[in-house]
Structure formats: C-alpha cells, structure tokens
Amino acid sequence: MMLVVFALLLWAFGWWLNSRLASGPQADSQMVRFLAPVVFGLTIVGVWELVVRGLEVPLVILPAPSAIAVRFAGSLDILWADFVQTILKGALSGYVIGCGSAFLMAIAVDRWDFLRLGLLPVGNFVAALPIVGTAPILVMWFGFDWHSKAAVVVVMVFFPMLVNTVAGLREATAMQRDLMETYAASYWQSFLKLRLPAAMPFIFNGLKISTTLALIGAIVAEFFGSPIVGMGFRISTSVGQLSLDMVWAEIVVAALAGTAFYGLVAGIEKVVTFWHPSQRR
C-alpha cells in the first residue's frame, strides 16, 4: 500500500513540476517545450510501476515497465527479426510501391480533367473505408510471407496518397501558371519547376498519413496468417500464451518504429519544403 501512496505523491510532484515549468519565466522556451512532455511521460511510467508493484497486479493483466524493459533487453534478437520482417520487408516495401504508384496515378489524374472528376470522389470514398478488411483476401492471394503484407499496405496507402497529391498539383495559382505560359514553358517544364514544388506540402501530408497506415496494415495483416516471425504474429501468439511482457515489448518496438518513420518523413519534408510558411521559424 505504501507504494501506491508513493505513486500518488509522484503524480502530485510531476504535476507540480510541470505547473512550475509552464508558469515560470521560461515558459515559452524550447527547453520547457521539450521538458514538460518528458516529465509527464516519466511520471506516468513511474506511477505505472509503483501501482503495479503496490497492488501486485498479475503479469497477465498489466506487466510493470521494468518487467517490459527486462523482456525487451532479453529478447533483442527476436524483436529485431520481427522488426525486419514486418517493418522493413512488409511495411516499407508496400509503402514505397503504394506511394509511388499513387503519385504516378495522380499525375495522370491531374492531366486529364475527366479522370479527376471521376476518380477523385471514388478515391475520397475509398480512403474512408475499412481497407484493412482486404487483408484476408490478399493473404490468400500472395501467401503468408511479407508479400501479402506489402500488398495490404499498398492498398491502404494508395488512396490517401492519391487524393493528397491531386489536391497538391492543383495548388499553383492561375497567375503562376500564366507566368509559366508566357515563358513558353512546356507541360513538363511547368510541372517540374512550378506545380511539383507547389504540391510538395500536400504530397508530404499524404506521405505522413501513410506512414501510420503502412504500419497498421502490415501488423493487422499478420493477424490473418503469417510465417512464424513478425510483429503481428508475435503479438497474437504472445497474447495467446499470456506473456504480456512480450506483447508490450513489441508495442514499444511498434511505437518506436512508427515515431521514427514519421519523424524521418517529417525531416525530409523540412528539407524539401523549407520555403513553406509552416516551416518558417
């Protein structure tokens, strides 16, 4: 019971610290913006640890963070193999194929007005559908290995990417297009020099949405059948064995991979669209 009291005290302390940070003289500095969420996260983890230990919550309901960390450190090789199978092979290859083909399709859609009028409502409609449901079909077609996961990812990222890219390619204003016209620029010149750069914020928006979708697709597709490696497989079998510390370790990997993937795309965006108002400091 002492530990639970400690947990409450820790919570109060974390909150007090953050209140001090938020109302202090440096409240708008980069430091505080970075420190406050870190303090909050550490407080949560600390409270979690103390409550689990204090109330002696069994492992099959909620493992303590320390138990998860021990399991994480102890099974790095398994986690790495799962990471390679699901993220690098399944999600990443599907992401590249899906976003690439959606980009090419978007250029075609943008070129022919009829296609844009017809395909864009359909694309918007499909983008809202529960596309993960295609996973059992694609697993049936492409087998249990990572090819089927990549296929699910392709289907999942295609339409969000298409809709965003088409919206972006229409971003250049009539005035700017007229200017290119007066330069006697060809279609491809005006495309490469004006409309593609103007579309970049939208394209990166699509790419960023797709990073999360890609991971979701690759993991959920493994629930429908996979070889004996992969994050979705490990999660579903470890849940079956009630070794929840392993499940949490996989979730940590998924969280790290998702954040890193998103961060990578956001970092590239910062370099490519340095001119955009949202990137200015």
Next chain:
Amino acid sequence: MKQIIAVFTVVAVIVLFWYVACVPMNIKGVLTELERGGAEVQPPTASARRDLGEFGLVLDNSFAIPAAWEQGKPRLPSPHQVAIELWDTTVLKKINSKRSLVFHGWVTLSATMLGFVIGTGLGVLLAVGIVHSRVMDLSVMPWAIVSQTIPIIALAPMIIVVLYSVGVQGIIPKAIISAYLSFFPVVVGMVKGLRSPDAMQLDLLRTYNASQSQGFWKLRLPASMPYLFTSLKIGIAASLVGAIVGELPTGAVAGLGARLLAGSYYGQTVQIWSALFAAAILAACMVGLLGLIERSVLKRMGMAQ
C-alpha cells in the same frame, strides 16, 4: 452532371476490370473442375497446367471463360456473385439468423457506435482541458500528437484478452478499442478548432468583459464545429476499423470481423468479399450521415460555404 458521368465511367471501368481480372485469377481452378467434369482441356492434366501462365491458359481454353465468373470458391469472385451473396444474406435471411449480414453488421455497428461516443466525448473533454490549461497543453499535447504516429491497433488483441481475463466480455472490449482509436484524432482536431478564433475575435470578447466560460460557449465552441466534424469523420472510420479488428482474436463469434476471419479459415471467398462490402457500406453510411449532420449544423450556424 459532367461529374456524375465521370464517376459512373470510372466505376464502370473498375467493374469491367474486375470481370476481366476474374478470368486469369480463376482459370486454373475452373479448368480443374471442368477436367473432372469430363471436358476437353488444354493441357489435359492439372500438374501440366501448374507451371503455365494464366493468360496462356485462358487463350487455349477460351470456352472456360464464362465458368470463371460462376465458380463456387473462386480466388476472385465476380461482382455479381458478391452482389447476390450480399442480397441473400441481408434481405432474404432472417435478421436473427447467424448467417445474416444484418445481424453481424449490427454486432459490429453497436460496438463501433458505443466506442465512438465514448472516444469522442473523452476526446472533446481533453481538448477543452488542453486549450484552457497551459500545463496540460505542454505535457499532454505532444503525446497526443506522437500517439497518432503509432499503430495503436497493435494493442487490440491484448485489450480483448486482458479484459476477458478480468471478466469483461461482449461489446465492451471492442467498444474500448473503438474509443481508443477515435480518441486521438478528435483531441487533435478539436484543439485546433478551439484555437481557431483569431486574436481579434478573442480581443473583442475581452472588450465585452466576457468570462472564460462565456468565451468558450459563445466563440470557441461554435468556431470549432467545422474542425470537430472533420475529425469526427476520421474518428468514426477509425472506430469501425477498431471494432472489426477487435473481433478477430475472440475466436470469430459474431460481427463483420468474425465473418472475415471465418471466411479466410474456410476459403469462403464470396463470404469475405460480401463482409468487406458490408463493412464498406456501413462506413460510407456513417460518414455520409455525419456529412449530412455537418451540412445542416453549419448551415444553421451560417458557416456553410
């Protein structure tokens, strides 16, 4: 008008492509069946056909093409097979029958709606807290944003099993997953919406000597409506995905996710496709309904374009 024609053309092309794709996808199975039925097939044995390309087989056995659209357990069912299955399992079956898609759809829909309402409610509350408290803004908001980059759905099997082990089952675990998935989009959208009034408008309220709560009810909340509806549409689609995925680890008892899983276990492709389309129709209806509500609300508020 031109748009309707264009949409119909695109849909027609997709359906046509689907019919064409059925032929090479199903040709091997069809030829095996025809061979067993005693028909002349080129080449005559399944083992000889195994390594041949699908398109060559179609050209050699063009008489088998109609059969590719009527197979019992095809690799790719043709559109009319899916449509007939959908009609059979929604209209012709009794609603309480285990084979009725209306029954399974209702199981999924009820979990989705319950989770959506919980998730949206909590999301709006947290957003209000974030907008009004600087401490919460600094400490919680970054995590809400980061959580959108994480495949949260990986938690779904664990939530189901853990709740089952403490004695909670049925609709609640699925609703929790749905709530969890719709929660963060609503928080992020709603924070953006509640912050959308510009400094000029906030200053005006200050000159009126309006209190915090007056400012909230009369300016921030109305101004956030367009953002709220945008994130609600994202949230309800996410909720449905959550409910479907939440049905997978329970051993496929009822619901659209269970239909998907059972179909993939027993190779009932037509069943998978019809469950998929039922889920798609459900999602489209819910998003469409939200769109209608959005339009009428924004119109009454004088915000519609």
